[in-house]
Amino acid sequence: MNGSAALYRTRIRHVRTEPVHNAFRYRSYSWFVDLDALPRLPWWLRPFAGFRAEDHLEAGAGRTLRGRVDAVLAAHDIDLRGGQITALMNARVVGYVFNPLSLFWCHDTDGDLRCVLAEVHNTYGGRHCYLVRTDRNGRAETDKRFYVSPFNEVDGVYSMRLTEPADVLDVRVVLHRYGRAPFAATMRGRRRPATTANVVCALLAAPLAPLVVAARIRVQGIRLWARGVPIAPRPATEEKERAP
Template sequence: MRRAPLRYALRHRTYLWLVDLDHLPVLPRFFRPLARFSAADHFLGRAPSIRAALDGFLDEHGIDLHGGRVLMLAHARMFGHVFNPLTVYWCHGPDGALRCVVAEVHNTYGQRHAYLLHTDAAGTAAVAKDFYVSPFYPVHGCYEMRLPLPGERLRLSVQLQRPGSPPFTAAVQGTRRAATAPALLRLALRHPWSTLKVSAAIRFHGIRLLLRGLPVQPRPGRRTPESTS
């Protein structure tokens, strides 16, 4: 939901995976093109695993999970393509307590940025915006992210707040389903090329906003995947 200077709202249906980083699903050979998780799609893209990449990021911030469980919410690579506007990692210590949350953001320019969050009891944290995402917003303002650990229902939201401007809000809602082979096949038939549709939809709606006269903000110099905050 965009409230200013043009009011604009959209909804998009898709499906996401909630996985344990130490026990990523191993699918039957026939289904593997429908879901694959690769370290190249996250953080620096050079670690041997997504877990190793996350641990390296946390180590830079003085956090050691000592092998604690990490749950990741993300799109899987489907037919060789993946695009994750937001990947969320819930990071636990060995005692099972939540230590922190990492929100990894990808833009349509092939860049990545990770935010380290220490959420409150409601799963909420605020962090300064430090990454160019939409061409219609400059790189300043503050995100209020509400990222509670999913239960049977998933309810996440990210709100961009800037002085003197109504907030921009993005929300993700869903229902947990077991990742059985029949369920995956149904979802793949119902949402074919789901991650490609996500990136295409972002560009489509961007063009619509541009044609309606929404001004474009200049993009800062290239940010490397190493950028974190």
């Protein structure tokens, strides 16, 4: 297996403060990979950890994940000239993948970080990519432009902490609206090399992780609906892209 890949056994927490308080947490795991050196797993593990270009970014932009990221960057007049792109994402497990948030750190040939792509998926099959430029502490802000939850309208500003992970992963996204913070999500974990043994341990600790994560989000939505939280209508102009 490629030695540059790593796993993070994660602790994920979501907190909603308005119009009702609702918080939940769960454990999962994420892959951290170099897009030019994706992991090569033993044949018997491949059904449980697959990476496909069509699971991310714009349809038709490229046959590889690297090509799709480069296409997004080119649309913003950014050319890495072959610099490294690292990514934090979930893999396909038995043919299914769900990436609430995928992150791509885009470096030039000098190793300098040019920008971060933060791609959000919702449970309706839609996706949206935010290109942000972080400060030296990994912080950035961007307007919310995508319908993620039926209980949150498409307005407000995200503040993000997107430091590229090393030994420790610590990602934070907070939605700000009218001087308040109605929603926050954190993802934390420690790095482990993506050895065959560690991959098997992650699969056993969080079996069928993408399916379970999607199910948890839907269960929380049902609970909010049962508590009378109003549903925000989906915008008619919602950006929605399905894999080809």
